[in-house]
Amino acid sequence: MVQDKGNKIAKYILIGLGALFIIVMLVIPLVTVLSYSLREGWKVFYDAISDPYAIDALKLTLLATVVTLIVNTFFGIFASWGLTKFKFKGKQIITTLIDIPFSISPVIAGLVFILVFGRIGWASPFLSAHHLKIVFAVPGIILATIFVTFPFVSRELIPLMQSQGNEEEEAAALMGASWLRIYRKITLPHIKWGLLYGVILCTARAMGEFGAVSVVSGHLRGKTNTLPLHVEILFNEFHLTAAFAVSSILVVMAIIILVLRNIVEVRVKKEE
Amino acid sequence: MASLINRVKSKNNNIIPGFGLSMGITISMLSLIVLIPLASVLITMGGMTFHEFWANVTDKMLVSAYKVSLTCAFTAAVINGVFGVILAWILTRYDFPGRRVLDGFIELPFALPTAVAGIALTTLYSDTGWIGSIFAKVGLQISYTTIGITIAMVFIGIPFVVRSIQPVLEKLDRQCEDAAMILGASRTRIFFKVIFPEIFPAALSGFGLAFARSIGEYGSVVFIAGNIPYKTQIVPLLIMGKLEQFNYAAATSIALVMIVFAFVVLFAINIIQSQISKRAQG
Amino acid sequence: MKKVSISAKLKKVLIVGLSAVLMVGAFAGCGSNDKKTADKEPSETKNKVLEPVEITNVSYDPTRELYENYNKIFTEYWKNETGQDVTITQSHGGSGKQARSVLEGNEADVVTLALEQDVNELVTGGLIKDGWIKEFPKDSAPYTSTIVFLVRKDNPKGIKDWDDIVKDGVEIITPDPKTSGGARWNFLAAWGFALDKFSGDEAKAQDFLKSLYGNVTVLDSGARGSTTTFVENGQGDVLLAWENEAFLSIKEHPEDFEIVTPSISILAQPSVAIVDEVADERGTQEVAKGYLDYLYSDDAQRLEADNYYRPSNEDILKEYGDTFDLDLRLVNIEDDFGGWAKATDKFFADGAIFDQIYKQ
Numbered sequence: 001m002v003q004d005k006g007n008k009i010a011k012y013i014l015i016g017l018g019a020l021f022i023i024v025m026l027v028i029p030l031v032t033v034l035s036y037s038l039r040e041g042w043k044v045f046y047d048a049i050s051d052p053y054a055i056d057a058l059k060l061t062l063l064a065t066v067v068t069l070i071v072n073t074f075f076g077i078f079a080s081w082g083l084t085k086f087k088f089k090g091k092q093i094i095t096t097l098i099d100i101p102f103s104i105s106p107v108i109a110g111l112v113f114i115l116v117f118g119r120i121g122w123a124s125p126f127l128s129a130h131h132l133k134i135v136f137a138v139p140g141i142i143l144a145t146i147f148v149t150f151p152f153v154s155r156e157l158i159p160l161m162q163s164q165g166n167e168e169e170e171a172a173a174l175m176g177a178s179w180l181r182i183y184r185k186i187t188l189p190h191i192k193w194g195l196l197y198g199v200i201l202c203t204a205r206a207m208g209e210f211g212a213v214s215v216v217s218g219h220l221r222g223k224t225n226t227l228p229l230h231v232e233i234l235f236n237e238f239h240l241t242a243a244f245a246v247s248s249i250l251v252v253m254a255i256i257i258l259v260l261r262n263i264v265e266v267r268v269k270k271e272e
Numbered sequence: 273m274a275s276l277i278n279r280v281k282s283k284n285n286n287i288i289p290g291f292g293l294s295m296g297i298t299i300s301m302l303s304l305i306v307l308i309p310l311a312s313v314l315i316t317m318g319g320m321t322f323h324e325f326w327a328n329v330t331d332k333m334l335v336s337a338y339k340v341s342l343t344c345a346f347t348a349a350v351i352n353g354v355f356g357v358i359l360a361w362i363l364t365r366y367d368f369p370g371r372r373v374l375d376g377f378i379e380l381p382f383a384l385p386t387a388v389a390g391i392a393l394t395t396l397y398s399d400t401g402w403i404g405s406i407f408a409k410v411g412l413q414i415s416y417t418t419i420g421i422t423i424a425m426v427f428i429g430i431p432f433v434v435r436s437i438q439p440v441l442e443k444l445d446r447q448c449e450d451a452a453m454i455l456g457a458s459r460t461r462i463f464f465k466v467i468f469p470e471i472f473p474a475a476l477s478g479f480g481l482a483f484a485r486s487i488g489e490y491g492s493v494v495f496i497a498g499n500i501p502y503k504t505q506i507v508p509l510l511i512m513g514k515l516e517q518f519n520y521a522a523a524t525s526i527a528l529v530m531i532v533f534a535f536v537v538l539f540a541i542n543i544i545q546s547q548i549s550k551r552a553q554g
Numbered sequence: 555m556k557k558v559s560i561s562a563k564l565k566k567v568l569i570v571g572l573s574a575v576l577m578v579g580a581f582a583g584c585g586s587n588d589k590k591t592a593d594k595e596p597s598e599t600k601n602k603v604l605e606p607v608e609i610t611n612v613s614y615d616p617t618r619e620l621y622e623n624y625n626k627i628f629t630e631y632w633k634n635e636t637g638q639d640v641t642i643t644q645s646h647g648g649s650g651k652q653a654r655s656v657l658e659g660n661e662a663d664v665v666t667l668a669l670e671q672d673v674n675e676l677v678t679g680g681l682i683k684d685g686w687i688k689e690f691p692k693d694s695a696p697y698t699s700t701i702v703f704l705v706r707k708d709n710p711k712g713i714k715d716w717d718d719i720v721k722d723g724v725e726i727i728t729p730d731p732k733t734s735g736g737a738r739w740n741f742l743a744a745w746g747f748a749l750d751k752f753s754g755d756e757a758k759a760q761d762f763l764k765s766l767y768g769n770v771t772v773l774d775s776g777a778r779g780s781t782t783t784f785v786e787n788g789q790g791d792v793l794l795a796w797e798n799e800a801f802l803s804i805k806e807h808p809e810d811f812e813i814v815t816p817s818i819s820i821l822a823q824p825s826v827a828i829v830d831e832v833a834d835e836r837g838t839q840e841v842a843k844g845y846l847d848y849l850y851s852d853d854a855q856r857l858e859a860d861n862y863y864r865p866s867n868e869d870i871l872k873e874y875g876d877t878f879d880l881d882l883r884l885v886n887i888e889d890d891f892g893g894w895a896k897a898t899d900k901f902f903a904d905g906a907i908f909d910q911i912y913k914q
Binding site: 262 | 305315355361377384391392396423431443473490507520534542
Binding site: 498517 | 650651654730732734770771772773782783786789898902904912913
C-alpha cells in the first residue's frame with residue numbers, strides 16, 4: 001500500500017514533467033504560430049491560404065510527400081530486415097551510412113544534388129544531351145525530400161527488431177515458410193508500432209522539409225515552390241502574418257495525420 | 273525446439289530467407305540516393321591540396337563555430353534523452369486525460385518548416401516574448417545566445433528520442449516487471465534493473481539521431497542564434513557564407529568534416545547498440 | 555596530379571552508376587513536361603500572329619510586389635506593341651542564392667538582382683556576355699536604393715548620423731555581409747562615411763567600422779531576418795536597412811518606427827540583365843530585352859517609386875521628393891570603391907577587412 005502511494009506520486013511527477021516539457025517546448029511555439037497567423041484577422045488568413053500559388057505549393061508538397069513515403073517505407077522494410085536478421089561483415093558501416101542524411105546540413109543535402117545534376121554538375125552534359133531536367137524541377141524536389149527523410153523508417157525498425165531477436169523467424173523458416181509469410185505473420189505484428197511511427201515521422205518531416213528543397217527548387221512560383229518555400233517567400237516579402245497563416249496549413253496537415261494514426265492505433269488495439 | 277534452433281544456428285546462420293533480396297535493395301538504394309550524390313562532395317573538392325583543405329577547415333572562426341555547434345547539440349541531445357525517456361514512459365505506461373493529445377504533439381516539430389519554428393521560437397524567447405520576458409527579469413537572455421541555440425535544437429530533436437523508445441516500451445513484456453514487483457523490488461529498482469537495459473539501445477539511438485540532426489540544422493537555429501563571430505555562429509552558417517562567395521570547394525570541405533564527424537559518432541552508437549542487444553539475447 | 559586522376563576515375567564510376575537514377579528522373583521529367591504543355595493550351599488559341607511566350611525572371615527579396623504589378627503592365631504593353639502574349643514566372647530569394655541557382659541550372663531568361671557582383675558571377679560562369687552593364691541605361695540599374703537607419707518612434711537615442719550609432723550603449727542590428735549580399739551595401743555605406751570623416755585615413759575608418767560592428771548585437775544571416783529581429787522581437791536601437799525595406803516596415807507598423815537618413819550613404823544599384831545562354835536557347839532574347847527596357851518607361855518608373863525604389867529617371871524621382879530625401883550625399887561603388895570586384899576582395903573575402911574587424 002505504501003509503495004502504491006509512492007508509485008502514484010512518481011506517476012504524477014513524471015506526467016507533470018512530461019506535460020510541462022511538451023507545453024513549453026512544443027505547444028507554446030505552436031500557439032505563437034497560430035496567434036501570429038490570425039493577428040490581422042480571418043480575412044488576411046483566408047486570403048493567404050486561398051492564394052493560387054499557395055494551393056499549387058500545397059499540391060507539390062503533397063506529391064513530394066507521397067512519393068517520398070512510398071520510397072522510404074519500401075527501403076525501410078528491406079533495410080531493417082537485411083540488417084537485423086543476418087550476420088555479416090560491414091553491417092555497422094551500412095547502418096551508419098543510412099543514418100548519414102540525418103546529420104548532413106540541409107544546405108549540403110541540397111547542394112549534393114546540384115553538384116550531380118546541376119549545370120555545374122558532372123552529370124550535366126548527359127542530362128542536357130537528353131533534355132532532362134532534374135534539379136530546379138519537380139524530380140529534384142522529390143529526390144531532395146527522399147534524401148533528407150531516407151533513414152526514418154529503417155531507423156525506427158532496426159532497434160526494435162534487434163531487441164526482438166530472431167528465434168521466431170528462424171523457427172518459421174525451419175518449417176519452410178516463405179519470406180513474405182514470415183514477414184506478415186511473425187515480424188510485422190511485433191514491429192507494427194515502430195513502422196507506424198516511422199511512417200508518420202517520415203511524412204511529417206517530408207512535408208516540412210525546407211533547407212534541402214530550397215537549394216534545388218529555384219523558387220519558381222506556381223511550378224517548383226513547396227509550401228515551406230512559399231512560407232519563406234511570404235516572410236521575405238514582409239508578409240509575416242501570411243507566412244504564419246500558410247505554415248498553419250502544415251500544422252493542420254500534421255494534426256490530420258496524427259488523428260489518422262490514433263484511429264489506426266485504436267482499431268488495431270481493439271482487434272488484439 | 274530451442275535446442276534444435278540453437279543447433280541449426282551454430283551451423284548456419286542463414287536459415288531466414290530474404291538476405292539477397294533485402295540487401296540488394298538496401299545497398300542499391302543507399303548508393304543511388306545517398307552515396308553517389310555525397311561522392312560529389314569529394315569531386316568538388318578535387319582541386320584542393322591537402323594543405324589548403326586543412327587550412328580551410330581549421331580556420332579560427334570555424335573552430336569556434338565547431339565548438340558552439342557541438343556543445344549546443346550535445347546539451348540538447350542530453351536534455352532530449354532525459355525528457356524523451358520520461359515522455360515515452362508516461363505515454364505508454366500511464367493513462368491520464370489528455371494523453372493522446374500530448375502524444376500527438378510529438379511529431380509537430382517536424383511538420384513545421386524549420387524557418388517558421390525558428391522565427392516562432394525566437395519571438396517567444398526574446399526578452400520581449402512570452403517566455404523570454406520571464407527569464408529577462410532575472411537577467412537571463414535566451415534568444416541570440418547559445419541557450420537559444422540549444423532550445424531550438426531540443427525542439428527539432430525531441431521526436432527522434434521519444435519515437436525511438438516508445439515502440440520498445442509498447443512491446444516490452446510486462447511479465448518481467450510484474451514478477452520483479454511481486455518479488456518486492458522497488459519501482460526505481462525495477463526501472464533501472466529491468467526496464468532501462470531494454471530501452472537503453474533505443475534511447476541511445478534516439479540520442480545519436482537528435483545529436484546528429486542538431487549539428488547540421490540550419491533553418492530553425494539561424495534565427496535564434498545571434499550569429500556573432502566567435503560567439504554564437506554555428507557551422508552551417510559558415511558553409512552558407514562560403515557559398516555566398518561562390519566558393520564551392522571551401523563549402524564542401526567544411527561539409528566533409530561535418531559528415532565524417534557525424535559518421536564517427538553514429539558508428540560508435542551503432543556498435544554499442546548492437547553489442548548491447550547481442551548481450552541481451554545471450 | 556594524383557588527386558585529379560582519382561576524382562576523374564570516381565567520376566567515371568559515378569556516371570555509370572547513375573543510369574538507374576536517370577531512368578527515374580526521365581520518368582518524372584516526362585510527367586512534368588506533359589503538365590507544362592497542358593498548362594499552355596488555353597492561351598494558345600488566342601493569338602495567331604506570334605506564338606505566346608513564357609519567360610522566367612529570377613529576382614531577389616523583396617521585389618515580389620513590384621514585379622507582380624510590373625508584370626501586369628508589361629504583359630499589356632507587350633500585347634499592344636507586338637500582339638504577343640507573354641507569361642512571366644517569378645522567382646524570389648536572397649540575391650546571392652538566386653544568382654547561384656541560375657549558375658547551377660535554374661533557367662532564367664532575365665535576372666533582376668541586388669548586386670552587380672552577383673550578375674558578374676554569371677558572366678564568369680559563361681551565362682551572360684561581358685559588357686552587360688552597358689546594355690541598358692544607367693549601368694543597367696533601372697531603379698536604385700540606399701541605406702538608411704530605422705529607429706524606434708521618437709528616436710529615443712537621438713540618432714542622427716553614423717557618428718551616433720558607434721557610441722557606447724547603442725545597439726545595432728544589421729545582417730552579416732558574409733552571408734547576405736545586400737548587407738554589403740550597409741558596410742560600404744558606413745565605410746564611405748568614415749573615409750570622408752577621417753579624410754581618407756583607412757586605418758581610422760577600419761577602427762570606426764570595428765566599433766560599429768562592436769555594437770552589433772544580432773548579426774542575422776539575411777536582411778529580412780534582421781528586420782524581424784528589430785521590428786518583431788524588439789532587439790536593438792537602430793536597424794541598418796535598405797531604404798525600400800525600411801519603408802515597408804513603416805508601412806506595416808506606422809506607429810512604432812521612423813526613418814533617419816544619415817549625412818552620407820551609398821547608391822545601391824540593383825542590376826538587371828538578360829541571361830544570354832538561356833534566352834538564346836529558348837529564343838526569348840527579344841521579349842527579354844523588351845521586358846527590361848520597359849522598366850525605364852515612365853509608367854514603370856512610377857511603379858518602382860510607389861514600391862519605394864528610387865527611380866533612375868531624375869524627373870520622376872523629383873515627383874517623389876516627399877517620399878525620398880533627395881539631399882542625401884551618396885557615394886557609389888564605381889567611383890569610390892573601384893567596382894564590386896575590388897570591393898569584394900578588399901572587404902569581404904576570407905581574411906579581408908570584415909574578418910579582421912572581428913579578429914580576436
